[in-house]
Every structure is written in structure tokens, then in C-alpha cells.
Amino acid sequence: MSTILECKNLTKKFGGKNALEAVDLNISRGRIVGLLGPNGSGKTTLIKLCNELLTPTSGEILIGGYHPGIKTKKIVAYLPENTYLNDWMKVSEIINFFKDFYTDFNSEKAFDMLKRLNIDPQDKLKTMSKGTKEKVQLILVMSREAQLYLLDEPIGGVDPAARDYILDTIISNYNENATVILSTHLISDIERILEDIIFIKEGQIVLTKTVDEIRDEEGKSVDALFREVFKC
Amino acid sequence: MLRKLLKYEIKATARLFLPLYLVLLVFAGINRMFSIIHFESFNDSAFGGITAGISMTVYITLMAGTFVMTLVVLIQRFYKNLLGDEGYLMFTLPVHSWKHILNKLIVSMIWVTSSGIVALLSVLILVPLDISLKEFLRQIRLFGIQLMDQFGVGVYLIGLETVFLSFLFLASGILMIYAAIALGHLFNKHKLLASFGMYIVLGTISKIFLSVYALSIGHFENIENVGTFFESQIAFFLVFIYVTVIAAVYFLLTQYILKKKLNLE
Structure with missing residues (x-):
């Protein structure tokens, strides 16, 4: 199986503090991976580094064989925690924006998902609730036919019904060569779709396993194992 | 793109x-x-x-x-x-x-x-257009004739260069604001205030640079007296070099921060 994301001895310091410490990671194509850890464990830092929103202090990241840059941005679909939507466009306009900048963007898919979630493409982004904005962002990201999806807390702000639809969308929308990495601490909600898990704690990877391994070897759910590993 | x-x-x-x-x-x-x-x-x-x-x-x-x-x-x-x-x-x-x-x-x-x-x-x-505009145009024409007397046909070139330099000054002014904002972004707190401070710092540094530049030129060229066309061209060129250098420095500084030091909240 070929690798889509590789981290070699990746370290990121803020001031004198290590946010990530010597992280080695190898993620194959075609997997759904949960990046799990408590608040402040380095999940967002890792994802931002992959998107060139931060520069590593040392070590390196390779995505599809390239360091983060123009080439990787073309194949990575990123959902940040923040709402990045501006206040002057309509939904249909931001869809055109994505279509303009990403050649792998599928507008049909986007309009279809908007319809399913009852969002009017003519609505202004400005007037939307926070939850609706999150849905729009997720639709924009999942409408790309990317090779790597990096979703930072994708379900945090939406209601449980939409949560189910979104998770189904994630599973059904990506092709078998693409990898999805989700960061979250809401494990029980997403456990059913995960194939691999990465536990991260205080900037270090403490465990990487497939979900099947956890169930077979430990006889536990991911949620139960998480509670054990990160016991306060 | x-x-x-x-x-x-x-x-x-x-x-x-x-x-x-x-x-x-x-x-x-x-x-x-x-x-x-x-x-x-x-x-x-x-x-x-x-x-x-x-x-x-x-x-x-x-x-x-x-x-x-x-x-x-x-x-x-x-x-x-x-x-x-x-x-x-x-x-x-x-x-x-x-x-x-x-x-x-x-x-x-x-x-x-x-x-x-x-x-x-x-x-x-x-x-009211009839009075002021006519007078305004007359003054411009007079000024043009004066320049023509002094520089000959080169006046068109000087006009073009003046417009070009104005835009270059505008660009360097805007880039200085961008550089100040980018520098302010490096601070953990009070980023806007820091940007404002950085603007003053950058302004001071470019003034110092200008003085040094003017002094070093002054050694071999008296640029205050631009009586002839040739002298005006030297003056334009020297100003052009100055503005281009500071604009380039602001641009590269901003680019470096956005590329290597980005840290969005």
C-alpha cells in the first residue's frame, strides 16, 4: 500500500514549548483515520503543519511525496476548526470560488449536499448560524475529489442528526484511494466509521493501531481504550 | 491564479x-x-x-x-x-x-x-466649471510651457517618469503598511497595536536609510540642482533606486513572514 502522509521526526515548538515532539507517522492511502487526543495534545498543530499554515521547527512532512506547498494543496482538502467563510458571499458564490481555485471540485456534488441539508444556495453566508456555516464548510471540503482529507473537529458544532448525515457523507464521498484523517475528542460518535486510530498525547504519538486490532487484542471499543489511555 | x-x-x-x-x-x-x-x-x-x-x-x-x-x-x-x-x-x-x-x-x-x-x-x-476649470487648465498649460522651455521635448518623458514614480511611491507606502501588519502578527498579544508600533519603526528605519542614501550620493553628485534635462534624469534614477529598494524589502519581509512565520489563531 502506498503512503499518502509521512512525518519524519517532526517537531514544532512555540516559544520554548514543544507542541509536537519527534513525531514519526506513516499513513496509507485509502484509510479512514481518527486522530484522537485530549484538548491541547497537538492534533490541530499536526494538521496545520500538513497545510503549510505552520512551518516545522525540525523534521519533515511529505504528502504524496511532496513537502507542503502548492502541489500538496491541490490534493489536500482541509476543514479547519475555525469558520473561514467571508461575510459578503452567497453560498452559490463560494461554490464558484472553490470551483475556480480547485480543479478537483465537483459543484454538482456540492449543490446536491446543500439540498439534502436544506441549505439554500442563494443564502448569504453572513446571515447563517454557526452550525449552518460548519455544514457549508464541510460540504465545500467533501465536494472536492481530493487524495487526502484533513478534517479538524468536523462534527463539533452540528446537531446529532446532521452529524450522522455528515459521517455518511464522509464515508460515501471519498474514493478508495483517498485517505480521511479526522481529529476529534467525540470518539463514540465517529467510532463506527474509523478504520485506524492514532492516539496523541502532549505532542507525542502514543499509539497507532487499526480498530480491528483494538477490538481483537484489547477486547475494547476505541472509546473505552481512549478513556483508559488518557485517564486523568 | x-x-x-x-x-x-x-x-x-x-x-x-x-x-x-x-x-x-x-x-x-x-x-x-x-x-x-x-x-x-x-x-x-x-x-x-x-x-x-x-x-x-x-x-x-x-x-x-x-x-x-x-x-x-x-x-x-x-x-x-x-x-x-x-x-x-x-x-x-x-x-x-x-x-x-x-x-x-x-x-x-x-x-x-x-x-x-x-x-x-x-x-x-x-x-462652477466655467471660471475655475478654465483657469486651472490655463495654469497647467503655463506650467507645461515653462517646463518645455527648460527641458525641451524631454518634458514628456519627465511627465511619464513622474507618474511612474508616483505609483511606485504609492506601492512602497502600501507595502510598508503590509509589512507592519505582518510584523505585528508575530506578536502573541495586541497584534493591531504591535502593527501600529511596527509601522512607526519601519517609517523611522526607512528615513534613516534615506538620509544615509542621500548623504552617500551627495559625495559625488549635487542632486539639489536639477536645472538640465540630464540632471533631472539622474535625480529620477536615484529616487527610483531608493523607492524600489525599500518597496522590495517590504515585499520580501512580508512574504517571508507569511510563508515561514504564519501562525493563524
């Missing part, structure tokens, strides 16, 4: 400027109307006087507002769109970071220039 960035940047800003320009011109027209009917003793009535007074106040406020808004939008589009939450979208587009800077710079230059032109236009509407 720069073309696409420009398209969206112009869209995002035009919706703010175009209505303002329109209202400014309309109020210049209204004020002009009042000044015409003045002669028909409309302004002598209390109602007429108050209305004319209010419309003049509105016009002056709009005029000031146009300049304030040009500056505010220039800063906001860089600060909010690149270094605020929207930066998460902008910096994950498959676009080089220097194109983001160039995009903002070009569009800001367009709006600063058009605000100037529209303001001038509104003054021309407001002030």
Missing part, C-alpha cells in the same frame, strides 16, 4: 467603494444645484439655507469618509482576509503567498487611485 485572486478581491471591495463614489458624486451635484439656484434667492429663505447647509455638510463628510474608508479597507483586506479566520481558506488555496501580497497591493492601488480621481471629479462638479 493571480487573475482569479484579483477577480475576487475586486468583487469584495467594489461593493464597498462603488456605492460610496456614486453618493459622493450625487451630493457634489446636489450642492452644485444649490449654488446655481442661489442666484434666484432660494438660499435667502430659511429652508433653502438650512437645506444647502446640510447638503454641504454631508458632502464634506462623504469626502472625508472616502479617504478614511480607502485606508481602512486597505488595512482590513490584508489583516482580516489573510491574517484573520479567512486566512485558513486563503492560505490553503494552491496559490503562492507572493501572489496574495501582489493581489492585495494591485487592488489597493486601484482603489487609492480611483478615490483620488473621484474626489477630484466631485470637486470639479461642485465648483
